[in-house]
Amino acid sequence: MFGLFGLFLSLCVFAYNHFPRDVEKNLEAAFYRIGAELGDAESQYKIGNMYRDGQGVDQDYGTAARWLHRSARHGYAFAQNNLGSMYYRGEGVAQDYRKAFYWTRKAAQKGSAISQNTIAVMYYRGQGVAKDVSKARELFVKSAEKGNSIAQCYLGFIYEDGEGVPKDYAKAMEWYRNSADKGNASAQAAMGEMYGKGHGVPIDKAKALELFRKSADKGNSSAQNDLGMLYLKGEGVPQDDSAAIGWFRKAAAQENIDAQFNMGVMYEDGHGVPQDYELAFEWYRKAASQGDSSAQNKIGMMYSMGAGVPQDYARAVECYMTSAGKGNPKAQYNLGVMYEKGRGAPQDFTKALEWYQKSADNGLPKAQYYLGSIYKEGKEIRQDYAKSEEWLFKAHKNGSKQALNTLAYLLIEQGKKLDDVRKLLEKAVETEPENAIYRDTLGWVMYKQGSYDEALKGLQKASELLPEDDTIRGHIAETYVMLGDKAKAREHWSKAVELRLHSMKRHEDDE
Known part of the structure; x- marks a missing residue:
């Protein structure tokens, strides 16, 4: 056996010095094949790798897996690791x-640092073994202390998200x-996000941009997607839809789910590309096929609207249900709408309310506002001002502009907490001085408090901003009544009635 090996080894050395590299590789493959057939574990590992990588032989994952399996059964750690990788990726x-976990752990038990790190990742993700972030962290720490950049990056993920440890930016x-x-592209991308969000460091869009570029230039799809977002929003760089979609496209080509979703948004909205609902649908479909709940919700919306695909309420409900089952609050809200209106499913307000409630509990301002509104009006549900106030306040705190106005009128009707709602409205007007609705509602709160002069100033400013609004005119008229100016009151009442009749006629014409 050793004589035969020696002969082939001599041939390989001769080939290295005298023949083109492809001949050398063919001889090397022949050498390892003979050793492999004779049961040598290292040769089986080597020929397996050559088939996996297509070096000296035609690439053949199936043959690669068979040789690595033979070597792994002999206890060869490198083969066990690589066989685990092939099971992990489904190659051959x-x-x-x-x-994958079984074979990789065997290699790890023999001291393979790479395998130990892979095992940690699998514990972290719950792949092939029950998810155990504590066990993963323990293994990552051992590896990170030896300088492994992948382990160090994962420890960053764990502390940033507070998984199994207190969140610590x-x-x-x-x-x-x-x-x-150490040049780890994923860590550079993660650092960029930390600088972009101000997590553990002051917000620094320029630093975020620098880190995203470093990572993106190495092909990191997360950084490429993040760069696209910076260009889309014009943060740290001039706003540029074309540059944004260029980066999204690069990331999406690597199956990055967020980038695929963003490509869908760009085509749906016509940013950087001509608006194209069919292409938008295709990009959303790609992200949805990878389990992205936001994309699944978007597909449901496109079926519901008939945008890019024939309208199909039943398919829309299916998509919403899939997304809602993953906790997506927008899909949960959309399911509520479908059940309330009887689209794609039997009309059922009880089920609709259940989905609106789930969406609101998950923080969607639109759902919180809707619950607040229906509890206020008492339509299809028992009127409950306390619940209405609770949901409207939550919606307002979460950014719903409609909610503050509706909340104010709810409290005005009850004559309660007027000082509190006045402060909220004053802050809103300070933030949005051109918002006529906020100014009108603030003026009406002042009216209810008996501050008629202040109320009139605010209402007049609201009317200047929105001169065709009959409600504002009516409020001005009532304020003039309290100020004792009946002529002005009649003037504004007449204008309010005129505007209301005009609005009603326009509505009839639209129908």
């Missing part, structure tokens, strides 16, 4: 995370920095 074998940034200093 059916993807099987359990088998400073520690997260420390681990990301250690990893990024």
Whole structure:
């Protein structure tokens, strides 16, 4: 056996010095094949790798997996690791995370640092084994202390998200920095996000941009997507839809779910590309096929509207249901709408209310506002001012502009908390001085408090901003009544009635 090996080894050395590299590789493959057939574990590992990588032989994942399997059964750690990788990716074998974990752990138990790190990742993600972030962190720490940049990056993820440990942005940034200093593209992208959000460091869009560029230039799809978002929003760079979609496209080509979703948005809205609902649908479909709940909700919306696909309420409900089942609040709200209106499902207000409630509990301002409104009006549900106030206030705190106005009128009707609602409205007017509705509602609160002169000034400013609004005119008229100016009151009442009749006629014409 050794004589035969020696002969082939001599041939390989001769080939290295005298023949083109492809001949050398063919001889090397022949050499390892003979060793593999004779049962040599290292040769089986080597020939398996050559088939996997297409070096010296035609690439053949199936043959690669068979040789690596033989070597792994002999206890060869490198083969066990690579066989685990093939099961993990589904190369030459059916993807099987359990088998991937089994073989990778065997290699890790023999001291393979790469395998130990992979095992940690699988514990972190719950792939092939029950998710155990504490166990993953323990393994990552061992690997990170030896300088492994991947482990250091994952420790950053763990501390940033507070998984199994208290959330700690400073520690997260420390681990990301250690990893990024070694050139880890994922860590550079994560650091960029930290600077962009101001997590553990002051917000610094320029630094975020620098880090995203470094990472994106190495092909990191997350950084490419993040760069696209900076260009889309004009943060740290001039706003540029074309540059944004260029980066989204690069990331999407690597199956980045967020980028695929963003491509859908760009085509749906016509940013940087001509508006194209069919292409938008295709990009959303790609992201949805990877399990993205936002994309699944978007597909439901497109079926519901008939945008890019034939209108199909039943398919819309299916998509919403899939997304809502993952906790997506927008899909939960949309399901509520479908059940309330009987589109794609039997009309059922009880089910509709259940989905609106889930959406509101998950923080969607639109759903919170809707619940507040229906509890206020008592339509299809028992009127409940306390619940209405609770949901309208939550909606307002979460950014709903409609909610503050409706909340104010709810409290005005009850004659309660007028000082509190006045403060909220004054702050809103300060933030949006051109918002006529806020000014009108603030003026009406002042009226209810008996501050008629203040009320009139605010209402007149609201009318200047929105001269065709009959409600504002009516409020001005009532204020003049309290100020004792009946002529002015009649003038504004007449204008309010005229505007209301005109609005009603316009509405009839539209129908």
